[in-house]
Amino acid sequence: MDEGLIAAVRRFNRTVTQRVGALDDEYMNRGRPLAQSRLLWEIGPDGAEVAALRTRLGLDSGYLSRLLRTLEGDGLVSVGPAVGDGRVRVAALTDAGRAEWVELDERSDEFARSLLEPLTERRRERLVAAMAEVERLLVASMVVIEPCPPGDPRARACVRAYAREVAGRFDDGFDPALSRPVRDEELVPPAGVFLLATLNGEPVGCGAVKLHRDAPAEIKRVWVSDAVRGLGLGRRMLDELERHAAERGWTAVRLDTNRHLIEAIALYRSAGYREVEAFNDEPYAHHWFCKPVAP
Template structure:
């Protein structure tokens, strides 16, 4: 990594943590640190499963347990078992709801205080920049890893892939009619422990095929499709493959644009995929 880029990220982090009050022992003058306040806000008035809360905030289970213990001691939350007892749910008490409302009010005041010294043009620039930074930070939190197709997160992606194609294709989509996926390398992308994308690679004798490319609507626009494609290309190269091929459907205009922009050129059909209108290949 370029040292100058690392230093700029660190400088940005120092500025932000100071400006938003993350360094204060009592965040927003409420007598508790930022971590406890964020957990209180994230629980929400409807409550949350503890494991879902841990996943959303990417927290270690022991640290989250200590945060919840402190909030319980203050009478702000209650943790109760649900179902068979292995799942726990955390809820705000009435005092917790009142504290969350007060945190919301003070957070609004903090945000307004950040914007107040700036003129209108500067405010627009800051808010736009914040939106871009947020999108890029979310993109940086996505993890991509090889996954057994029988794992729940893999099945969730492949099922969502099939459901979307069935809805978008004029003829519907039946996975049983499509070329099989046996023996393929499957990459699954996760964000906060939720599966949000996938892509697969089938190695042939003289080339490899890219298959089952899908990105969840909630994370589209973050460049995840290109990242999955790039990692599949790297996996193919690592296996000594020098030619990649793929096919796609007319209705998947985003996919067609992605492949063309990534250097794939349209070629004559090389398989009998019943749902394909375009066939592409790329030398790597």
């Protein structure tokens, strides 16, 4: 990889990431330890489940509990059981906590304003556009693709999003009952694998491969959320699925797709897939592709 690009990224990390990050923290901080402010902020006016806070802030369970007790002691937060499940606890801001939250929100605004303030209108817009570009492209590095049980709620959410999307694009909707079924067991090793793509813990894409006996592996349910489209994630997902199939000894993968999924078709072609005769009777399919793979 080009040394110049790496040097540029490092310079950016140093000047922007470290310095602006530290300043932002300082603004957040005021009187209260940073971790408390951050937590208070993260709870937000609508409240939040403790588990959600834990993953979003990446805190130890015990540590988070303690922080919540402190905020409760200061009368800023109240923690109670969730309605559906008594084990789950929900943190909500009290009136005082809400006031404090508004204060933090204003500080944060103030800091953002201080960055834009010395610039002319034109430069402000250029800055914001460049920030959006950086943010978007960095997302690609933040997405993690890993195996996940197909029964996991996040996996289910992805599959539902997938079904919803194709339903909107196929000629006459999409009824999963009419499509060739995929049972969960078929997507669990050694029969197959389900991969989940997550961004900061949130599901943003999925893909699966069924390892048929005495037949090429079959790729299913490749889906990428709108939020992260255009970042090469679909390609990465395909690569991973192919890798899994190849590592387990399969020498070819194949898949079927609908004529309306034109970006997907373009992706398959550019990824080395060749169109072949129909190898199944999937009612929603118009194209069938195959690609040889090697470990």
